[in-house]
Amino acid sequence: MSSDLFKYNDEREAASAAKVRALEALLIEKGVIGSDSVDAVLDHFEKIAGPFNGARIVARAWVDPAFKQRLIDDTPTAIAELQLPVGMEGAEGEHMAAVANGPGVHNLIICTLCSCYPWPVLGLPPYWYKDPTFRSRAAREPRKVLAEVGLDLPADTEIKVWDSSGHSRWFVIPERPSGTEDFTDEMLMDLVTTEAMIGVALAGPAS
């Protein structure tokens, strides 16, 4: 039974791979896209519009409380102040909304429609993030799910779950780790991970 299932999945996997290969080749052959178009787009997302943009935003919020407030009040305008590399127009950068962790409050971002993730700031979502089990369980029992992924929050910490949608694409400003008072902006950026900005982890501890 299970081997049949795996066989089916292998076949489906191969069929999807073949379909993608054929589609790209046909679109290039017809001149709809160039031979390097897909690589150029992937390069942009993997090297320019990635989570380091989010890390810059968070690090700035840590060192500049006024900026942090503006970021919470009007996220796109505050982000525009930083003059980050321009994201793909219309591709996920609009409707950005930041929520801040603080004493006794932890924020978790989920996306039940699974296509509303703020790529230009967070980079591409981790694979498991789009799994329906994660999405539905995180909405229902966030404390338990967070504990399972290694984030044990005190019982009295309030957990707020935010569902990203076409109208609001949320990301978390994690708390600044203690012992980082002398850190440069670059050192602070290194502490900010994609997971911390989704809310499934805290910003890395100072080492």
Added chain:
Amino acid sequence: MKLHETCTTDQAAPQFDHEWQRRAFGLALALSEFRHYDWSEFQEGLIATIGEWEAMPESERGQWQYYDHWVTTLDKLVDRHELLTAPVLTDADDHAIPHDHAIPHDHDH
């Protein structure tokens, strides 16, 4: 228990289990970037495709594979916009012009 091995280890890299998923991702974005469709249309298509999968009985729908839905959506949009069937329009520099943005035909001649 971890939900997935990439959880809490991801620092920056995009997460794809297979190269075809990465190509499918890039292809869908490239077609949007070159204005063959609006990104919102792809998103709405993806939501609809996943909705159809979720509405199917569990016994019929097979294992969850996000990028299968991605590819199904891509296929639908390529068909809908006739990207492989319509003649390619080119501009003065020999670049393809998306049909939706092509200069309207002049009916006065």
